[in-house]
Amino acid sequence: MEIDIKSLEPKQIYKLMTSIIVPRPIAWVSTVSRDGIYNLAPFSYFAGISSDPPLLLISVGSKETKEKKDTWQNIEDTGEFVVNIVTKDTLEKMNITALPFDKEVDEFEKAGLTPVPSSIVKAPRVKESPVNIECKRFEIIQIGKMGIILGEVLKVHVKEDILNEKGYVDTTKLEIIGRLGGANYCLVSKENTFELRRPDKR
Template sequence: MFLDLDLMSSNSAYHTLTQIIIPRPVAWVLTEHRNGEYNLAPFSYFSAVCSDPPIMMISVGRKPDGCEKDTYRNIKEREKFVIHIANSELAGQVTKSASVLGEGESEIDLCGLNTESVEGFSLPRVIGPKIAMYCRFYEEKKMGNNDQHLVFGLIEKIWLDDDIVLKTPEGRIKIDASRVDPIGRLGGNEYTTFGKILDIPRPK
């Protein structure tokens, strides 16, 4: 089969891409609305883009009615956000947090989740995920025909559950990926969970 994307609708192209670019890590992003409520939403167009300085990117579209998503608006207004890496036990709540709510309503309450504050950052983390990255808005690029927002965040702090942190003989931090147990996004309603780990040394 050969697909010509010039002949496909944007919706068909989206569904094709989400089924062939797999698995995709999920950024579970917490922001704060101006009313003080916490917004929480998943994004699978997400990646690290730079390590000096450490910068992450999330791609934020619009709500079905064309309005800006709360995540984007909150980041632009308040400049802080927290990216979590959710584990397989939280997959149901990750999906539930994608529900379209009214502006300023909290997915934290909808999903029955709790948060915990951290010293030196204005936003808390969600209790449950084993990794949380505390980010400050860095810059934005608009992409595509519908002004998809590529939001870049500078990572200021990283919280790691002690259970996932190991030490190498050289004294470097090593993250035990099997204990992180991250979910990966596939097409449709599907996720993948962590499977076999292949450790293949790179050529010198």
């Protein structure tokens, strides 16, 4: 079957792409507004794109009213945000923060999560997440209704019990959640991962 992308509506294209580009890590982004209101929302168009400088990317859409989503607006206004990692233990609470709350609503409070101070940025970290990445805005590129946000990584907080002997994160201990198409997710755990080393050049 061949699918002509030009014959599809944007919503259909979104559903097709998100069912193919899987699994996707989830950036659970915490920000604070100019009025001091905490915001927390998940985004699965998310990737690390450079290590020198250390940059990551999240793609944030617009509201149905065509206004920028609170995450986008807050990053534009303050220049700061934190990416928190979603795990099996935080999945249900992450799902609550995906709801389209009004900008005056504190999603930490709604989801029963604990905001804790970051070291550098004003945006809070999610205490319940084992990994928090403090970022400052590097650049925002607007493409149609989407904001492509590049963030420079300033500091990473990692719970010690998920580190390996080399000081890196042992991903098999994270029980990290990945996004699939529609309402489907996947769990990365020790039982469903495997190791594959690169072959020697011959």
